[in-house]
Amino acid sequence: MSTHRHTISVLVNNQPGVLQRVSGLFGRRGFNIESITVGESEERGLSRMVIVTTGSERTLEQISKQLYKLIDVIKVVDLSASPMVAREVALIKVNAEPSARPEILGVVETFRASVVDIGTSTMIVQAIGDTDKIDAMVELLKPYGIRELSRTGVTAMTRGLGKA
Amino acid sequence: MSAHTSAVVDQDLRSKLLKPDVISGSEILLRSLLLEGVDCVFGYPGGAVLYIYDAMHGNEDFNHLLTRHEQGAIHAADGYARSTGKVGVCIATSGPGATNLVTGIATAYMDSVPLVVITGNVATTAIGTDAFQEADITGITMPITKHSYLVRNVEDLPRVIHEAFHIANTGRKGPVLIDIPKDISAQKTRFEWQEEVSVRGYNPTVQPNKLQVDRLVQAIEEAERPVILAGGGVVYSGAHEQLLEFVNKSQIPVTTTLLGLGGFPSGHELWIGMPGMHGTYTANTALQNCDLLIGIGARFDDRVTMTVQGFAPKAKIAHIDVDPAEIGKTVPTAIPCVGDVKAVLELVNEKVKPARSSAWIHQVQTWKEEKPLRYTDSDTELKPQYVIEMIHEATKGEAIVTTDVGQHQMWAAQYYRFNNPRSWITSGGLGTMGFGFPSAIGAQMGNPDRMVVSINGDGGMQMCSQELAICAIHNIPVKIVVINNQVLGMVRQWQEIIYDNRYSHIDLAGSPDFVKLAEAYGVKGLRATNKEEARLAWQEAMNTPGPVLIDFVVRKGENVFPMVTQGNTIDQMIMGDEE
CATH class of the missing domain: 3.30.70.260 (ACT domain)
Incomplete structure (x- = not known):
């Protein structure tokens, strides 16, 4: 099966x-x-x-x-x-030396994510989306070095009048 | 919302109990139990339930039986419930008292037995601190209870108890645990009793889908080789008369599972015995060749189906069960009928027409005649099957029989022929050794006018023998049978047949002299080592008004047949006595 x-x-x-x-x-x-x-x-x-x-x-x-x-x-x-909306939130702490930041910001913008913290050598990216989107974003940030990743898991509901 | 009528009928007692006095949690508990119609509670005190036991002191309405082990208490409550259809109740203290109940709770859960299990716990302020005798019993028992409560407010107690009884004894029945911290049992509040019970997330289906009933009726009309597989659900829903009517109208042979024994009269010509691992040749062969299999209150347990992929390969399967989760759980089901077995059968009986089964019935009768259950009797050695047959004859099949687990259990299932429901009490699903004897005490408490026979092996008898004290002290007239083969017989049988005669840790030599053990507690003890002694001992036991233990010393190497070993289908039986 x-x-x-x-x-x-x-x-x-x-x-x-x-x-x-x-x-x-x-x-x-x-x-x-x-x-x-x-x-x-x-x-x-x-x-x-x-x-x-x-x-x-x-x-x-x-x-x-x-x-x-x-x-x-x-x-x-x-x-x-049935058709549904499914979303999760990810917080991604990624290595971000000043020289790498413009590239990372490029990724963040493309995914309509946002930067919620910047340290001397790291930043925290907040991403909201379905699981595939978050997976893709994590893949793109991996080359910079992900120090910490925290995901909420999916919350969801059906579209339109359908009620769970 | 459903009206739930409490079982207490005595109006004087009722109005006394319902008075809106300010009373402690412990007194609320006792009043609520009495309002639920509880006439016997099995228990064991300890630190966390001292307020509850204090409330019992001098309370003449409340009947509590002190066992010698919490495990004895819960098995007794189980035997009471199975034999009466009422909710069995037991009480134990926190920590070790509560954990000693775990096996009994799991036993009841597996066999869908309604219990309300009361445990004490440490005070709410101490919960979570690893306090003395603290155990997270609601957490421990979550997988083996139908529901559980940890009471945090004394005001909740009457509602919680009422809900617990409702949940335990409706739908698919099962054990419900109520954990009461010590401070809650001491706190006082005004007693308020609500008859209405409403549990939003709990609405068991009673009436079936009429379309499915029609499909079942039509399938029966078209069937040429139908078989009914009737389980414990028939007994639990009180549907034995409806089943008999159904069988007579539809002309379908019926096999009863281990827990279904007594749900259909064994003397009926269409009864074909028990199916499965130690089932009859006829039942197993009929199941494997039927074209329509109607499961009724049976859950297609692996001891019934054996290798499930090869089970009833030619059959369309219809399944009547109160628990929707059982439909399609192990076997693909073509016709699901979810509802109370009695309600479903009443509907079916209005419409059902006979199956085209006359040739099939003839075939089944031929199997019955050619391959009945049989054993080779002996004049020199006492055979366990003979002992069971003798007890059956002497009690005319009318006793309540409880068993422990193992060979003696299978022989009792095979050779005691039941006529009535709620007369056969055995741990089927969990297979709990130590269950047989204490469950008989509970059955006798619930049925003071019936003869209760407890059949045990010499292994299981030693797992709860301490309850002999209760029989002696209260003169509870259980007839305690020990089928004594000085060995863990079923394990020995498996080691002989499957493990190439490598007998590992099965020798029970050094067991106590059971006659002396009984006498040590003040119970009459008898011994029989041959047929003559067996008949005399049983006669003496029947003529003795109080409890008696009879030690039947039987042949050691006897095996239970037929037998289907694991990995095989149920028609691949070892018959045991072929030349």
Whole structure:
């Protein structure tokens, strides 16, 4: 069976331990987590998790059904089943001696990223975009020497009226 | 939102319990348990639950049974739940008390048994500091509970307890843990009890999709070689009568899984025994040749399917189950019917017509006659199968039988023929040794008027034998059977057949004299080493009003057959007695 990347939105009760319940379920059933983000949702008392996972259609079906068995899970939606917007934030601390800065700024501008800190020999680049864009930007900055990379993981929602 | 009626019926007690007094968390706990209709709690005290045990002192409405080990308490609660259909309840203290429950929680989780497990914890101010007897029991048990609560406000207690009972005993049943820090059990608040229970993220499907039911009915009409695989879900949803009606109307042979035994009368001509690793020739052969397989409250466990790729290769599979996650989990399913088994079968029974199965039934009957379960009896040695058959005959198949895990469990499953649901209590999914005897105590507490027979091996009997004390002190009249072959029999069997007779660490020589062990606790002990002694000992046990342990010393090298070894399909059986 073919394996695909899926982006799942999970609406959960904002209870202590709920992240552990969800991530533990993925771990013990052998489901893969590429990234997981969690934060408040539009409704008080509920949080929204966005999980990027890979697996066959059958695995995805099991993930959804097993998630629904958790009492603290209210709703599960496969966002990637319809058009969606997916974004993550990356902070990239890159070596930036004064001589290299113009080139780096060129990359930053092309990707509509921004510089949020400049030190004597480094700068921090902030990039927002989908995973492919961030991957591409990281590749382009590698030759200068990336000292530190921190990515949030993907958060996402469907386009138009579709609601997760 | 669903109305959830508490089980307590005594109106005087009820109004006394509902009084809006200002009381401690501990008293709230006891009142709430009584309002849920709990008539027996199994437990063991300790530091973090001292307020709770203090509240029990002098409380004549509350019935608590002190076991000798927390593991005994939870297995007893499990046996109580399986035999009555009510929620089993146990209490243990924090840390080691709570961790001693873990095996029992996992046992109940694997077999979908409704339990409410109460643990104490250190005070909220001490949580997370590695305090004395602190363990993160909600974290530890997350993978083996249906849900769990760590109570942080005393006001939440009545709601949490009510929700816990609701969640434990609806949908796919299972254990729910409530962890109560010591300070919460001491704090006082006004008692408020809400009948309504509403858990937003929990709405189990009861009524099935009618379209799928129609598809199932049509598939049955078209089937020529159908088989029903009935599991524990039939027993748990109380659907045994509906299953019988379904089988009679549809004319489909039925095999019952280990946990499904008793869900269908074994005397019925269309019953073909248990399937799987130690299943009957007929059940396994029928499954491998059927064109329609209807799973009912069964989860296609690997001990049933064996090599799943080769399981029921010619069958279209229909699956009735309350848990949608079981549909398609291990076998591709053509017709999914998600809903309460009883509700689904009631709908099916309104419409179902007989399958075109007469030739198939004839074939199945021929297999049944030609290859029944059998063993070679002996006049010189006592055979374990003989002991089980003898007990079955003497109790007319009407006893509640609990077992431990291993060879004796399989022989009991094969040779005790069940007529009624909730009469067979065994750890199927987890395979927990030490379960058999304490679960019988719970079953007897829940069924004071029925005979309870606990069948154990000499290995498992030593894993919870301390509970003999409870039987003696409270005169709980369980008939405790030890099928004593002086060896870890199932491990020995595997080492003989699969590991080339390399017997490694299976010898149980040096075990206690079980008769003397029983007597040490004040329980009558008997021993039998041949058929004559066996019959006499069993007769004496039946005639003894209190608990009795009977040590049946049986042949050491006896194996369980048929047997399907791992890596094979279920029709590749070792029959054991071929010349």
